[in-house]
Amino acid sequence: MNDVLTWLLDAVQGVDGVVRVLLAGVAMLLETSVLVGLFVPGDTIVIVAGTAVDDAWQGFWLVVAIVIGSLIGESIGFWLGRVLGPRIRDSRLGAWIGEAHWRRAERYLTRRGGVAVFISRFLPVLHSLVPLTVGMSRFRYRRFLAWTAPACVLWATLYVTVAGAAAATYRELADQLHFASYLFIGVIAVFLVLVMVGTKVIERVERRHLSEADESEPARPADSTSPGMGD
Numbered sequence: 001m002n003d004v005l006t007w008l009l010d011a012v013q014g015v016d017g018v019v020r021v022l023l024a025g026v027a028m029l030l031e032t033s034v035l036v037g038l039f040v041p042g043d044t045i046v047i048v049a050g051t052a053v054d055d056a057w058q059g060f061w062l063v064v065a066i067v068i069g070s071l072i073g074e075s076i077g078f079w080l081g082r083v084l085g086p087r088i089r090d091s092r093l094g095a096w097i098g099e100a101h102w103r104r105a106e107r108y109l110t111r112r113g114g115v116a117v118f119i120s121r122f123l124p125v126l127h128s129l130v131p132l133t134v135g136m137s138r139f140r141y142r143r144f145l146a147w148t149a150p151a152c153v154l155w156a157t158l159y160v161t162v163a164g165a166a167a168a169t170y171r172e173l174a175d176q177l178h179f180a181s182y183l184f185i186g187v188i189a190v191f192l193v194l195v196m197v198g199t200k201v202i203e204r205v206e207r208r209h210l211s212e213a214d215e216s217e218p219a220r221p222a223d224s225t226s227p228g229m230g231d
Helices: 002-014 017-032 042-050 056-084 092-097 099-112 114-120 126-136 141-173 180-205
Strands: none
Touching (some): 002 141, 002 180, 017 056, 042 056, 042 141, 056 126, 056 141, 099 114, 099 126, 114 141, 141 180
């Protein structure tokens, strides 16, 4: 098993560093752009690219590429929402997503403003729908970037750090432990489980803002008093 994993890691590391970084950035652009994030596993690609990180500078540039790709993708979603508005929601693809998911994203943005933009980066489905929903509102673009950029940096740094550390540790132990590959797989698996658990915790904490059941006060667009929604 060590031989197989070493071969796989060497194959990834054998790809030109610039190409690796660009591929990761493009993957995140696709993952975060309008609804494509529902089909393109950007997190998997980031983990694979992260295993080839040899030093802090490589990790830094990989994180930069991922963040830039994410921001471009989310910006595409924002401006499509701004220009096309509900036509996307009413399209066949929008219908496939389901009206319940659209209402959930709209309701969450209305109740939480900028906080919803930040947190949605860590929630499935919502991270693809929120940029579109924000674009359909009066939420300013620069305010949208101010909330989503830190979330993208945090997300990218976390994934690249874990993948790089797991791969580096495996390489150090591969010649000493015949089960080192299983430790690597275990670390990645535990990380992904923790991500899932973290997602569930966030959803639980935010449940009253995400649920239709909370109607204690009438929903009011968070930007009704100011174009700088979510300040």
